[in-house]
Amino acid sequence: MDLLRKLLFPFAIIYGGITSVRNYLYFINVFKRTSFTTPTIVVGNLSVGGTGKTPMVEYIIRLLKDQYKIATLSRGYKRKSEGFFLADADTTMEQIGDEPFQYHHKFNNISVAVDAKRVNGIENILKLREDTQAIVLDDAYQHLAVKGGFNILLTTYDEPYYSDYMLPTGNLRESRKGAKRADIIIVTKCPKDLSIDNQNTIVKKLNLKPGQLSFFTYIEFSKLAYTNCDSISVEELKKEDFILVAGIAKPQSFFDHLKGEKTTCLTFPDHHHFSTADIELILNKAKENKIITTEKDYVRLNGLIPSNKLYYLPIQTSFLNNSEEFDKTILDYVGSSTRNG
Incomplete structure (x- = not known):
């Protein structure tokens, strides 16, 4: 301390x-x-x-x-919408926040909602998704x-x-x-x-x-890192040069799992919204190398960095x-x- x-x-x-x-x-x-x-x-x-x-x-x-039939309800930290919001096929990460969007993007047939007022959120879920x-x-x-x-x-x-x-x-x-x-x-x-x-x-x-x-x-940690349309084994990945990017709380275990002696690790605040300057910094550090990030960061970086360069490494609780x-x-x-x- x-x-x-x-x-x-x-x-x-x-x-x-x-x-x-x-x-x-x-x-x-x-x-x-x-x-x-x-x-x-x-x-x-x-x-x-x-x-x-x-x-x-x-x-x-x-x-x-x-x-x-299950639903998740989150606050939707740093989202750009207000009040209760129930995700649908057209929902963006900016509308519900990174973690809820990850649930929404990852799992079919569940309801994903956000509301800072949890009682109101639950009441609306049960009203709009009566089979929950x-x-x-x-x-x-x-x-x-x-x-x-x-x-x-x-x-x-x-x-x-x-x-x-x-x-x-x-x-x-x-x-x-x-x-x-x-x-x-x-x-x-x-x-x-x-x-x-x-x-x-x-x-x-x-x-x-x-x-x-x-x-x-x-x-x-997953044995594979993914892009939108491709994957690479972590074993193969470690034979290459790449940089690591994380905007999560306490990212050290992610870095420790992948980094080598010369790996560049870029750290941003938790739930960070990446600016144009941030993207330029990441691309300049990466040069022609791959960029590996966390699954939570991927939903915020996807579309801002060329898809063939940006990979994410999923994790699970065991x-x-x-x-x-x-x-x-x-x-x-x-x-x-x-x-x-």
Whole structure:
């Protein structure tokens, strides 16, 4: 922790107090909470960005989409539309934001909507898509106006919430006590060889309440990088010169997976909208070489860089163990739950 963050600790106490009072007012019904009979799965975190929400939402989509009519609801960060927006065949990334557009572009037969007001968003989904059987709420853990039917909390292996502090000293958006609302806590971005003993040590630190489940996941990188119409194996790619471009929170694992000793890595802010100057910089750095980016960045860079030069590397969430238990828990909730009604 740097000196400035330590000096800001009094403000972290104030911010923590404000969020705790706000949460308390929801729980004593001073602020209204709305529940829905349609199963609602909340995916979120206590910290600011970079915990792997997008691949976890995609994991849940894959798990449910062949059995149920599902929808995703996100805020649509940095989109150029306002209010509720339901994606259709003509929707652009600018209208709904990069993560929702990725879901929309990647998965057929699901509904993708955005709305900063989650209650309004759910109500509109259920009105316009009456056959919806489950809704996955992306990054809605702090949106207590919705009483989620099932809450999944993500925390990273390198920066677990139990070792973190409130903003601006740390990265927490609310107190560690917020973890008690979760039905499942997932430690993400783990080393693939994390031992059972180390997992058990972390579980003790999570201090689970009765009934809470915990799981451990890692990021699995695709063996192929893709363009709109072509692909190349990562093994072959590493024999060439290329540059890496990322505008996501905590891109280091992406860089570490691909970079060599002389690879140029260009980093931009999370959800960055690439300007003309940015594109010129990327092309000048790349010269005649390929440009490799993340899947989330690809939806923002596609069309701005020649398609034969721009590749993206997909990722997926994979469980270190007990994936069957996780799957069964989610499927049981969606299949039989009316407890959130």
